[in-house]
Amino acid sequence: MSGAELITAWRDHLADARRRSPHTVRAYVDAAQRLIAAQGLADWASVARVEAHALRAHLAQRRAEGLGNASAARELSALKAFITFAKAQAGDPEPAAPRLRGPRLKKGLPRPVTPDEASNLADLVDGLAGEDWVGARDRAVLLLMYGSGLRIAEALSLTGRDATLGEVLQVTGKGGKQRVVPVLPIVRAAVAEYGAACPWPLVPEAPLFRGAKGGPLSPGMVQRAMAQARRALGLPDTATPHALRHSFATHLLSAGADLRSLQELLGHASLGSTQIYTKVDAASLLANYRAAHPRAAKR
Known part of the structure; x- marks a missing residue:
């Protein structure tokens, strides 16, 4: 062989x-x-x-x-x-792989996950799931939060009519406020893969994301799946499902998005809620500067 x-x-x-x-x-x-x-x-x-x-x-x-x-x-x-x-x-009588701990990240201030970490988390919840359709489901939910900036409740409120996504998605957020968010090709593909694997019929009026017995998927199940993947990747406890939404916002701001546009995409009632991301982004830039500039530590 x-x-x-x-x-x-x-x-x-x-x-x-x-x-x-x-x-x-x-x-x-x-x-x-x-x-x-x-x-x-x-x-x-x-x-x-x-x-x-x-x-x-x-x-x-x-x-x-x-x-x-x-x-x-x-x-x-x-x-x-x-x-x-x-x-x-x-035919090895010892079925377990060698016991070896993965690398651990130092714990520090809460921070958004990086694009690579978000991708790794989404893929690993798929790989760690006990059932194939469950892995596809959890991956789709996490990518919706990272790729479209959805809150976990917003992702879980989608119905069967959302199984085939276009380039944008209309969601209803806090206070019944509706907004339109972008849907990246990788997110559309992940939701389509879940839809093809889901053992329950995805009818328009029923929840898109289902639990093991066919009922609505609970936030706790998503949080547990992400916690398992987070531990496997050595990420800090701050790498929660909601951190993916924070990462969506921070990365858009780093790429040049203006605060008003970001406010609309996140569904914030006030601009003040959105301005926190300017502080997160500034902290990230300062950390990168200090790490890269030979004289930064002396200034």
């Missing part, structure tokens, strides 16, 4: 047996390919024998190449899943 055959079997398992999203499949397959190439693995038995020290050395090399904490933690999760699968294929 060759490394290419291992990768083909792993990809088929993720896509067909586990029905993971294309994003998760791509990330998990890429991680496995890097491990196979680095360790010279050629069959399931050799993958199954990869131990914690070898994984640690592999991740250290990846970190030396510039991989960040969150991405390194996500890669470790992918490799553990790959090794667990290899053990099953090889």
Whole structure:
């Protein structure tokens, strides 16, 4: 058996047996390919024998190449899943992957998650879910919050008539105030993937996002899924579902959006509520300046 055959079997398992999203499949397959190439693995038995020290050395090399904490933690999760699968294929009596902790971020002031962290969180809730449709559901909800700036209650208030999204979406926020928000292609695709996988009929008047028994999905389930992914990625406790909405706002402001437009997109009743993001963005810029400028610490 060759490394290419291992990768083909792993990809088929993720896509067909586990029905993971294309994003998760791509990330998990890429991680496995890097491990196979680095360790010279050629069959399931050799993958199954990869131990914690070898994984640690592999991740250290990846970190030396510039991989960040969150991405390194996500890669470790992918490799553990790959090794667990290899053990099953090889008939290994010890089914668990090597025990190895992922990197942890230092706790500091509350901050929005980065674009990479948001993407990793959304993909990892998919990868960690016990059922395929549940993973697709949680990923779609998180991407709606990050990509369109929805509150968790707004995302969960969508109905079956919203299953096929266009480039914009009309949502009803606090106080019954309606607004129109953009819907990125990745968000539209995630909602479509969930709709195709959901075991419950998505009728217009029923909730779009369903719980395990078919009822409305509760915010607590989304929060728990994100907490699990957050711990796996080594992100701080401030990386909550609502932080994704904050990140949407902060990143738009960094890209040049004006406060009035941002106020409309967020559905804030007053501009004062929106102005907090100018402070968050200024703090981010100052932190970057201090990290990059050789004389910044002395000024």
